[in-house]
Amino acid sequence: MRLDVAELEREGGLRRVPLTVCLDAAEAGGDVVAFPSPLRGEAEAVATKDGVTVHVTLTGEALLRCARCLQSFGYPLRLSFAEHFRPGPPGVEPAALQGGEDEVPYVTYDGKSIELDEVIRQHVLLALPMKPLCRADCLGLCPRCGKNLNEGPCTCGSEEEDPRWAPLRQLSPGGPGDGQV
Numbered sequence: 001m002r003l004d005v006a007e008l009e010r011e012g013g014l015r016r017v018p019l020t021v022c023l024d025a026a027e028a029g030g031d032v033v034a035f036p037s038p039l040r041g042e043a044e045a046v047a048t049k050d051g052v053t054v055h056v057t058l059t060g061e062a063l064l065r066c067a068r069c070l071q072s073f074g075y076p077l078r079l080s081f082a083e084h085f086r087p088g089p090p091g092v093e094p095a096a097l098q099g100g101e102d103e104v105p106y107v108t109y110d111g112k113s114i115e116l117d118e119v120i121r122q123h124v125l126l127a128l129p130m131k132p133l134c135r136a137d138c139l140g141l142c143p144r145c146g147k148n149l150n151e152g153p154c155t156c157g158s159e160e161e162d163p164r165w166a167p168l169r170q171l172s173p174g175g176p177g178d179g180q181v
């Protein structure tokens with residue numbers, strides 16, 4: 001998605017454009033994140049005295065892998081952010097160009113048009129959870145047999161139903177299995 005700045009100025013310095021953003025699968029938190037469908041939303045560009053401010057709102061879905069049960073699940077994305085752009089040499093880290101301490105961070109553009117895709121991609125990746133969970137109370141996998149405990153209990157527990165261990169199990173706060181020799 002490219003935003004023509006000359007066009008923006010011709011239109012009086014305010015422009016709203018619908019956004020459809022297709023993102024490639026990316027790596028986040030050591031795992032691959034996929035985007036099964038385009039993210040949709042709107043960008044509102046406002047010309048300022050030294051550049052352009054773009055407000056972006058987007059909704060969509062990311063396919064993440066649950067940190068506990070390792071199943072893929074759709075994570076709803078809802079983004080809203082503003083980014084400031086100023087004309088400047090490409091490839092320079094914005095922080096290196098910043099003047100005063102109270103200055104708002106910004107991204108440079110070539111003076112003609114603003115490329116939004118990379119900025120959007122970075123904001124989407126930042127919006128993803130560090131430890132994705134398919135649901136807050138995901139039971140995860142049995143550490144012994146690997147069964148997904150969300151689908152029901154495994155048989156590891158019942159094998160330990162030996163009455164001789166019952167008194168020990170009551171004493172052990174770690175639960176069944178901890179007292180096993």
Ligand SMILES: [Zn+2]
Binds near residue numbers: 070071134138
């Ligand atoms: Zn899970």
Ligand SMILES: [Zn+2]
Binds near residue numbers: 154
């Ligand atoms: Zn098990």
